[in-house]
Amino acid sequence: MSDEQLVAEALAGLRGQGASVEMMRRLKAMIEHELQAANELSRKINGLNQALLWYTIALAVMAAFQFGAWIRDVTR
Numbered sequence: 026m027s028d029e030q031l032v033a034e035a036l037a038g039l040r041g042q043g044a045s046v047e048m049m050r051r052l053k054a055m056i057e058h059e060l061q062a063a064n065e066l067s068r069k070i071n072g073l074n075q076a077l078l079w080y081t082i083a084l085a086v087m088a089a090f091q092f093g094a095w096i097r098d099v100t101r
Contacts, residue, residue, distance in 0.1 A: 028048075028051065031048055031051075032048065035048055
């Protein structure tokens, strides 16, 4: 049965509480699916943020070495 038919029957009271329960079951399943998708996306974003942090740290270390070499050359 389609969602539209289920809603119509629930509103008309044709199937009693069964249609309402089925609507809630479908809504719960849809919310759980969306929650899983959001959690997966959050994990991906977290991984990308960590990678960006490590790349930034690596660049900062390289810049510090370059600065140290420049200071060494200037002070000679």
